[in-house]
Amino acid sequence: MRRRSVLGLGGGIAALGLTLLAGWWQVDGPGASGRTDEARPLPLTEMDFALIDHEGQPVGPETLVGRASLVFFGFTFCPAVCPTTLADVSGWLADLGEDAARLNVVFVTVDPARDDVKAMAEYVGYFDPAIRGWTGPEEQIARAVEGFRATYERVTTDDSYTMNHTSSVFLFDAEGRFVSTVDYHEPREFAVPKIRRAMGLETKRAT
Numbered sequence: 001m002r003r004r005s006v007l008g009l010g011g012g013i014a015a016l017g018l019t020l021l022a023g024w025w026q027v028d029g030p031g032a033s034g035r036t037d038e039a040r041p042l043p044l045t046e047m048d049f050a051l052i053d054h055e056g057q058p059v060g061p062e063t064l065v066g067r068a069s070l071v072f073f074g075f076t077f078c079p080a081v082c083p084t085t086l087a088d089v090s091g092w093l094a095d096l097g098e099d100a101a102r103l104n105v106v107f108v109t110v111d112p113a114r115d116d117v118k119a120m121a122e123y124v125g126y127f128d129p130a131i132r133g134w135t136g137p138e139e140q141i142a143r144a145v146e147g148f149r150a151t152y153e154r155v156t157t158d159d160s161y162t163m164n165h166t167s168s169v170f171l172f173d174a175e176g177r178f179v180s181t182v183d184y185h186e187p188r189e190f191a192v193p194k195i196r197r198a199m200g201l202e203t204k205r206a207t
Contacts, residue, residue: 039149044069044176047147051108051136054121059134061147064172068199069104070182071170073150075111075163076123081184082107083126085169088188090128095192099201100130108134110152110165112141171198 047061064071070089074082086107093100107124109115112135115123120133135141145152150166168181171194179198182191 041148041150041170041172041178043178044172047144049136049140049143049147051134051140051144052117054117054124054133054135056117059132061144061176064104064106065176066174067102067104068174068179068195069106069170069172070195071104071106071108071148071172072168073108073110073145073148073152073165075109075165076115076119077111077162079162081165081167085167085184086124086127086131088185088191089131089169091188092192092195093128093130095188096195099196099199102199103130103195105131106134107131108141108144110141110145111163112136112138171195173198174200 044061044064050058050060053059070092072082072085072089074085076082089105093103093105096103105128107120109120115133115135117135120135124131124133134144148166148170150170152163152165155162155164167184170181171179173179180194182194
């Protein structure tokens with residue numbers, strides 16, 4: 001019994017070590033960007049699209065330049081990934097505290113046929129008020145997706161359709177340069193330091 005307990009403890013320590021190594025690889029190590037050069041998003045200053053936010057105001061890539069930005073593509077009928085990610089984003093903003101006011105946070109729909117301004121306003125209202133919802137014509141959504149090097153695809157179901165889409169959150173600095181992505185379900189202790197560095201803030205370390 002004691003031998004099994006010791007072996008179990010050793011396995012747990014090894015698993016923890018692998019988890020920490022993976023976190024370092026994503027946050028500070030060679031895997032920090034998580035993307036190849038071919039898939040790297042354009043700088044915001046080189047993108048060209050025109051959308052509308054959930055308050056009916058015109059927006060585009062220029063709206064994001066001047067502050068660091070988090071951008072996520074999804075849709076309001078999304079069963080799991082989108083609400084989970086936006087809940088995660090709300091947690092990141094809470095961790096940032098007052099610094100969160102210096103960050104753009106945008107949720108861009110890939111399903112404009114169903115996600116009009118009213119639908120986007122209702123949906124983002126369930127999450128942190130800093131999160132902005134963007135929608136617009138299909139062709140402009142496609143231009144935005146292309147600039148971010150994201151993907152989306154309409155998939156027919158038995159009685160309707162759903163959307164497959166990139167699940168990562170894109171992170172840009174204040175000058176509009178792509179910094180990194182935050183992966184779906186990435187632990188908060190790795191995600192928040194990425195955001196703080198993109199904002200030019202020193203990462204708070206545990207003491």
